[in-house]
Every structure is written in structure tokens, then in C-alpha cells.
Amino acid sequence: MPIIHILNCFSKSLPWPPHREIGAVCLLAETNQGLLLVDTGLGLHDYEKPARMMRDFMRVMRAVKDPELAAVRQVTRLGWKPTDVRHIILTHLHLDHAGGLPDFPKAQVHVYRREYEAYLHPRKILEVAYNQADFAHGPQWNLHELHNEKWYDFDAIRLPGIEPEAWLVLLTGHTSGHCGVALRNGPGWIFCCGDSVPVNLQFDFVSVMLYRPTIGPHVPRLKAFSEAHPEIRILAGHMWLDWFKKEGSQ
Numbered sequence: 001m002p003i004i005h006i007l008n009c010f011s012k013s014l015p016w017p018p019h020r021e022i023g024a025v026c027l028l029a030e031t032n033q034g035l036l037l038v039d040t041g042l043g044l045h046d047y048e049k050p051a052r053m054m055r056d057f058m059r060v061m062r063a064v065k066d067p068e069l070a071a072v073r074q075v076t077r078l079g080w081k082p083t084d085v086r087h088i089i090l091t092h093l094h095l096d097h098a099g100g101l102p103d104f105p106k107a108q109v110h111v112y113r114r115e116y117e118a119y120l121h122p123r124k125i126l127e128v129a130y131n132q133a134d135f136a137h138g139p140q141w142n143l144h145e146l147h148n149e150k151w152y153d154f155d156a157i158r159l160p161g162i163e164p165e166a167w168l169v170l171l172t173g174h175t176s177g178h179c180g181v182a183l184r185n186g187p188g189w190i191f192c193c194g195d196s197v198p199v200n201l202q203f204d205f206v207s208v209m210l211y212r213p214t215i216g217p218h219v220p221r222l223k224a225f226s227e228a229h230p231e232i233r234i235l236a237g238h239m240w241l242d243w244f245k246k247e248g249s250q
């Protein structure tokens, strides 16, 4: 069974709900191919020398400006080298999910091809939130296409050459190529839904209405899926900071 660490690589607090700090989920899995990271949160360059859009974003989001939250620092604290991270799978390329890419320039970066195309040719309002500085180093892109595969009943892409299994699960809407990421975890799975669900998987009516304009159409299906599959550990891309503390992460 792989060991999967749950990291928080970016803390923020929104005006609503008040007094609730929110972390950004990154998964660090020990696989047969070395370390694998799912999403990266913010990178060192964001904390230490942010681009203008990141500075504005951090101000609006009331971000915690602590470079120790960067995935690369957490990987080092856990006793590995940054080059031990061989694969990075991204739910999408937004600045708070892909910011850590420059800290792992040798890693193979896996993303749904439509997401990469959305970054090149943004069409939706939320597709302005791609930060060029995250990609200036020339990531080792692995762009994946859909080929009639399913993970449960979701259209999905099994990533080749990664064991235990890792899947990009299509949950488009937040951005044109947004995906969830499912990692095999012994007999079960851990499934990060990224920004296709409300913070902390709040499936109550008010939260769903509040987040609806930004998360796409998948909430009813994911809510039913989570109820039908208690053996699958489902996470949102952003969870309450208290939740991370309970998990033993930062």
C-alpha cells in the first residue's frame, strides 16, 4: 500500500465564512516510480518574489505568506530531495495549484490536454487565473487525451507507467480542462476533486449555491458518488485548516 501524505501548500481566509482558515490540498505519494505530487499549491517564487497577479491574489485571499508551506520545503522536511519528485499530476493550472512547478523542474507534469489548451487560449472568466511565471522554466509536459476509458462511471484517463494506479477524472467546468485525480490506495482510493466541489466538501444547499458560479456542474453527481462509495476517500482541493491539523499535516 503506498504511503500518501496530505500536505497543505497554501493557507488563506475568505471574507465568508468569517474566521475560517482554508488550506490547499496537495497529495505526496510514494510510488514504484518515486515520489508523485498531486497539485503543488504555491511555490517558493510565489512566497518570496510574487508576480503582480499573485501579489493581488494573495491580498484578496488574505494569504499566509510563509514559504515553509511550499511543497518543496515540505518534501525536504520529510527527508527527501526535490529531485525525488518524479511525477506531478495537476487538477488544473490555476496559480494556486501549479505555483510549485518551478521548484520541481525535472518532474514529469501530467495534465489533461484541454487544460493546457485553456492556458494557451483562455476563454472563460476563471481562465485568467493562470500565472505565466509558473511555466516560464519549461515544465516537462505530459499532455493526456481521453480514450474511452472510465474510472467507475466517470470519463477518465489512466496515467501510463505509474503504479499504483493514478487517474485523471474529467470534472470540467471550473476550467475547460479541470480534472479530479484518483490514486489507488491499497483496496480503496483517494480522490481529490480539486475545485469542482465547495471548500471542505460542504454539500449543503447554501454552500452549493454560493460556490456554484465557480465550480461547474458536478456537485450532485459527486455527492451521490461519495454516499455510494464510503470506501473512497474524497477530498476537495481546499479544506478547512482544522481538517489538515486533524490529519497531522500543516
Ligand SMILES: [Zn+2]
Binding pocket: 092, 094, 174, 195
Ligand atoms: Zn482553480
